[in-house]
Amino acid sequence: MISIIVCTRNLNDFQALKESIAQTIACPYEIISIHNEANQHSIFSAYNMGAAQSHGDLLCFVHEDVRFISPNWGPVALSYFSESQAIGAVGVAGSAFHPGLPTGWFATGLNSIYIKLFLPAKSSSPWVLSNQNYPSHCTNILQQVVTLDGVLLMIPKAVFSQVSFDQATFGGFHGYDIDISLQIHEAGYKLFVTHEILIEHASTGSMNKQWIENAFLLFNKWQTRLPAMATPIPRADQIQATAASLVITAYLLLTNKVNIRFFAKFLSICVRKSNRNALFSFALLRTAMSLLLRRLKQFF
DSSP: OEEEEEEESOHHHHHHHHHHHHHHOOSOEEEEEEEOTTOOSOHHHHHHHHHHHOOSSEEEEEOTTEEEOSTTHHHHHHHHHHHOTTEEEEESEEESEEOSSSOOSOOTTSEEEOEEEOOTTTOSSOEEEOOOOSSTTOOOSEEEESEEOTTEEEEEHHHHTTOOOOTTTOOTTSSHHHHHHHHHHHTTOEEEEESSOOEEESOOOOOOHHHHHHHHHHHHHHGGGOSEESSOOOHHHHHHHHHHHHHHHHHHHHHTTOOHHHHHHHHHHHHHHHHHOHHHHHHHHHHHHHHHHHHHHTTO
């Protein structure tokens, strides 16, 4: 049985999610809703509460503004874990590399994504992000990654018994996906993005001040074990991904008007990287400047 765990804040979205699950899952399931209309729980504590109440062998943590599109996706999901006990988690978006920086799960050029985004307010039509794979020529149904996006996380209960969402360190609604992914990776399990289970997601998330705060908390927790990667990755690709993450973090620090201590911490991280490996730092900064200039051209 699959236990579907949802942190519920919008009852209309939750109702639509329930209907899409009933129409597509094609296997026994239960839905555990942790009501959070008043924001009384962080997503870390809400998901831990849901897991504690679950009865299924497979835990499926999913955002409430998701709709399942693929028919019979339940047996497909169960088959991944029955065929290999080495698999610790499966999702629909993730990255093969996580740099040693405060950043999100994404790493430019090293992503694998299979989500249909439908944003009526921002786009005239939905689209499927399905060809951002690493390596670029890979067409596997399952693509190995080291971090997963939290829009959909499928984790066997046997694996979850060895990890948990770190509600002692983090609050709010950001960073839970990277942290649980790295815990599962460190426990010796493999993580994958599936291209067999298509979902529709009605938002792209919010990279706000809370996102930045949790990104720095996450870095503080994992910095001695970063970078992390699913499989060996060429040095040039690591540099490119790290540079892209550096630019994104710097841009978010500027646009969110965060406390100066975050800037100081970020500069300190960059200086330490420079001192440890001058050649890597030079290549990193060169790539970062190229990406930043490309970004700036969009505004002029």
